[in-house]
Amino acid sequence: MSWNAPVTPGAGRPVVSFGQPEGYDERARPRPLGVRLPPRIALAAACGVLGLGLIGGAVTGSWLVGEPGGGAARDTFTAAGSLWHNIPVDRLFPPTVAGNGAGPGGADRSWTRVAVAPDTGCANAFDPLLRKVLAPVGCGRLLRATYVDATQSNVTTVGLLFTKADAAGMRALGDRFTTEGLDRRTDLVPRPYAAEGTASAGFGDDQRASWTVSVLTDAPVVVFAVSGWADDRRAGEPEPARQAMRSGATSAVAQAGLGHEAKGLADRVERALRKNVGPAPEKTP
Structure with a gap:
């Protein structure tokens, strides 16, 4: 919700989040709360997205040059x-x-x-x-x-x-x-x-x-x-x-x-x- 959003009667004041809350790791260093993917999983996910993009581009290209299928x-x-x-x-x-x-x-x-x-x-x-x-x-x-x-x-x-x-x-x-x-x-x-x-x-x-x-x-x-x-x-x-x-x-x-x-x-x-x-x-x- 924004600051000037109307307040629903009985709903109280709007709740506004200014940023992502931080937590602390085992060395007392601040870190964002939430789920952090291990590097290998993150890399695999990125490769998967890239692969889907390449496949989609190849399919689109086949339509453009008139290859069979479409x-x-x-x-x-x-x-x-x-x-x-x-x-x-x-x-x-x-x-x-x-x-x-x-x-x-x-x-x-x-x-x-x-x-x-x-x-x-x-x-x-x-x-x-x-x-x-x-x-x-x-x-x-x-x-x-x-x-x-x-x-x-x-x-x-x-x-x-x-x-x-x-x-x-x-x-x-x-x-x-x-x-x-x-x-x-x-x-x-x-x-x-x-x-x-x-x-x-x-x-x-x-x-x-x-x-x-x-x-x-x-x-x-x-x-x-x-x-x-x-x-x-x-x-x-x-x-x-x-x-x-x-x-x-x-x-x-x-x-x-x-x-x-x-x-x-x-x-x-x-x-x-x-x-x-x-x-x-x-x-x-």
């Missing part, structure tokens, strides 16, 4: 799988893409879209072996667009493969790509999309110079990109973007920044995809 994560996964027919093409493949810091040495890049492929199946988009690797997750829809860089020296096709798989299927495919190094095999390179009358007209299988493939596990989507020169030159054996982007790499592909072209554009299209995934709409009664 209803929101499942809703996000489902919503991402339907984006191909709910979102305008300009939001998935913007007409222009800014690649700040995306080039070699942190140089800025920019890309302009020159072609959009019709949304189709996957029959002609991948080499037979890559199509076989992707078969377990199925092909729901394939969207592709081709871009040219600001100097019109390089062309890059970027794609979004919307699969038919559930979260477990996407994790299994992602684990396989990681453990078997499938994203580095030169016999598993996506095919480009070329359009007549554009800088990509001669962008065929022989012009593939660098590529990247990313299997998302919080959405039923595989993001990929393949880059090459815009002058139709044959590239020889393509280099994985990660390899071509290494510091000190001296190959023609690395020197031309084609690894950065593929990785930078794929990353930004993936970001655009994620921005378009919002909470599931409420169902009307």
Whole structure:
């Protein structure tokens, strides 16, 4: 009770405590009254509280990154799988893409879209072996667009493969790509999309110079990109973007920044995809 608290009739004056009363130990030293936990018990209690906090943080983190287990994560996964027919093409493949810091040495890049492929199946988009690797997750829809860089020296096709798989299927495919190094095999390179009358007209299988493939596990989507020169030159054996982007790499592909072209554009299209995934709409009664 405080000093100005009303007094209930018959209850007497309010009782006010100014501090914790003290007692004395065996050496006549003052000490607070009450229960004191032994050091070991106090330490164990503190560790228990800390452990609960870490567990709670891990659970919250799993919801935020879309790991399975929460209803929101499942809703996000489902919503991402339907984006191909709910979102305008300009939001998935913007007409222009800014690649700040995306080039070699942190140089800025920019890309302009020159072609959009019709949304189709996957029959002609991948080499037979890559199509076989992707078969377990199925092909729901394939969207592709081709871009040219600001100097019109390089062309890059970027794609979004919307699969038919559930979260477990996407994790299994992602684990396989990681453990078997499938994203580095030169016999598993996506095919480009070329359009007549554009800088990509001669962008065929022989012009593939660098590529990247990313299997998302919080959405039923595989993001990929393949880059090459815009002058139709044959590239020889393509280099994985990660390899071509290494510091000190001296190959023609690395020197031309084609690894950065593929990785930078794929990353930004993936970001655009994620921005378009919002909470599931409420169902009307």
